[in-house]
Amino acid sequence: xxxxxxxxxxxxxxxSYQIGSWVINLFNLLxxxxxxxxxxxxxxxxxxxILFYITEVIVVILAIVAxxxxxxxxxxxxSTKSKDAMECEIGQSICTICNxxxxxxxxxxxxxxxxxDQFDHHCKWLNNCIGVRNYSIxxxxxxxxxxxxxxxxxxxxxxxxxxxxxxxxxxxxxDNHEVYLAFTVITFIVNLLVLAGxxxxxxxxxxxxxxxxxxxxFILMRREKKANQENKKDSGVKTPxxxxxxxxxxxxxxxxxxxxxxxxxxxxxxxx
Ligand SMILES: [Zn+2]
Ligand SMILES: [Zn+2]
Numbered sequence: 480x481x482x483x484x485x486x487x488x489x490x491x492x493x494x495s496y497q498i499g500s501w502v503i504n505l506f507n508l509l510x511x512x513x514x515x516x517x518x519x520x521x522x523x524x525x526x527x528x529i530l531f532y533i534t535e536v537i538v539v540i541l542a543i544v545a546x547x548x549x550x551x552x553x554x555x556x557x558s559t560k561s562k563d564a565m566e567c568e569i570g571q572s573i574c575t576i577c578n579x580x581x582x583x584x585x586x587x588x589x590x591x592x593x594x595x596d597q598f599d600h601h602c603k604w605l606n607n608c609i610g611v612r613n614y615s616i617x618x619x620x621x622x623x624x625x626x627x628x629x630x631x632x633x634x635x636x637x638x639x640x641x642x643x644x645x646x647x648x649x650x651x652x653x654d655n656h657e658v659y660l661a662f663t664v665i666t667f668i669v670n671l672l673v674l675a676g677x678x679x680x681x682x683x684x685x686x687x688x689x690x691x692x693x694x695x696x697f698i699l700m701r702r703e704k705k706a707n708q709e710n711k712k713d714s715g716v717k718t719p720x721x722x723x724x725x726x727x728x729x730x731x732x733x734x735x736x737x738x739x740x741x742x743x744x745x746x747x748x749x750x751x
Contacts, residue, residue: 485591488546488607496603534627541620550610635667
């Protein structure tokens, strides 16, 4: 029995990373509303309230849209399985994994069991493939999440400073101020970790964009570099350069060149 096709990231079963991302988001929303807001001085409270809730709403909307989009290859909707390769028109080819007629830039995602137009990677946090239809939304989400996380960190520092310098004011705003301070520390640490991971992703995607690569291309190139290095060590014979291999493979549809693209796609179910 073949693996079922996943259409969107909201299709069951949900991914544990995806559930984790919504739990962290809900945690931040609660901490902002019941821990930060009552303990911040009035001026900071207004600034934080406006900036945090605006970025929060945008993050939630972008996450929902990126998850709900079906990034399938556009030809999939009109294609019939097991079409003969001779029926392909210019710009199309046949996926040897699902036998569908797809665009030349499509790749087959092993997690979703479907071909994705300009496949970048399968995102565990969104439980969906990232392709041409949702890549820009995915990048916008990373930047808004960066702003949202930075606000939580900066205003935690404001609260720490308030506690140190104006302890009587801080304590007068809430009962059990130690509990509020402890939750502020936890929120600070959680968001430092989120910021580190998210900043890595933004840096990585900025780098591959400058190089004109997708995440998939990058993994393919890295794997081939490693294979070439091992070949050189084993045989001592000069092998084709990494760049020439990459140039040959980057426009394939993921079904030839003896490279198991499904494995690579599964391997790079992103590491966010
Ligand atoms: Zn396919
Ligand atoms: Zn996928």
